[in-house]
Ligand code: TTP
């Protein structure tokens with residue numbers, strides 16, 4: 001049976017600040033960035049749950065946060081420290097499974113399918129992961145456990161903060177159906193408005209909408225994807241970047257953008273660099289992965305497996321296809337990457353190896 005966990009640290013940057021100054025736990029605190037701009041108090045990256053009670057949220061200007069809560073304490077971000085803590089957390093996670101896909105500084109999918117053979121075992125394995133993280137790092141986290149990535153993510157969101165939740169296959173549709181559409185993974189503000197214009201307010205309503213109608217209104221790929229998600233269906237695999245040797249290139253964009261056309265030449269360029277390196281070592285590749293990092297520092301990795309190839313046109317075509325299909329047009333993109341894995345030596349090389357043995 002397939003069992004996936006989604007681990008997400010609770011109020012991560014703010015929790016890291018509480019870790020080094022425990023007295024902050026009693027206060028309402030927010031971690032801010034961009035404080036250097038003149039006249040600005042910065043933008044809130046995250047805040048602790050005391051501050052959330054006042055309606056303070058990520059992405060809010062700090063001045064608005066202060067209007068909502070006069071006692072709000074603003075702390076300038078210290079990425080280096082958060083990255084160190086993140087590293088500690090994922091070292092622990094990787095000791096529980098080699099199939100880990102880290103999707104942001106504080107979030108990872110963990111495939112534990114080959115560690116457990118029942119839901120009960122899955123829940124206690126996840127509990128063990130959660131307790132080990134908390135006891136070793138003293139940082140709070142939540143874990144969702146379910147049968148695919150989407151359901152694990154939805155379970156984790158429901159469990160937050162400091163929670164652990166299992167959603168079994170047979171509970172998935174019922175669990176999703178009552179949620180407002182905005183809670184469904186993949187539904188941003190614009191999509192929510194489009195769905196509401198179609199009179200779809202809950203995930204249950206979305207799940208029972210005609211698939212073709214959704215594809216007509218939202219575009220084929222998004223319509224189909226959201227229809228599947230609403231029905232608890234997600235066949236994507238946990239993509240392990242660290243498992244096998246791979247060759248990759250990433251680039252931070254000169255300016256964050258929501259325009260795909262700006263990014264396509266960069267994907268072509270990165271693909272070219274990747275192929276050049278692969279050719280030097282006479283590698284063929286089988287798996288192509290595109291990484292999209294948004295300006296909120298979340299990462300999305302999407303992969304496709306093909307027959308072994310070392311062809312630049314194959315790589316460019318598929319990388320662009322993946323990018324166009326999965327780019328979230330609602331969030332400015334900050335960085336893009338192209339990676340090949342599933343590497344093998346070309347037959348010429350293999351032959352030589354055999355001869356030398
Ligand atoms: P999240 O996991 O989205 O948020 P969180 O960990 O602060 O809170 P929780 O998971 O309990 O809801 O993001 C992880 C970190 O990424 C967060 O601590 C700060 C940073 N971040 C931003 O810088 N900007 C953003 O808009 C968001 C959402 C997060």
Ligand code: MG
Pocket residue numbers: 008009010011012106
């Ligand atoms: Mg988090």
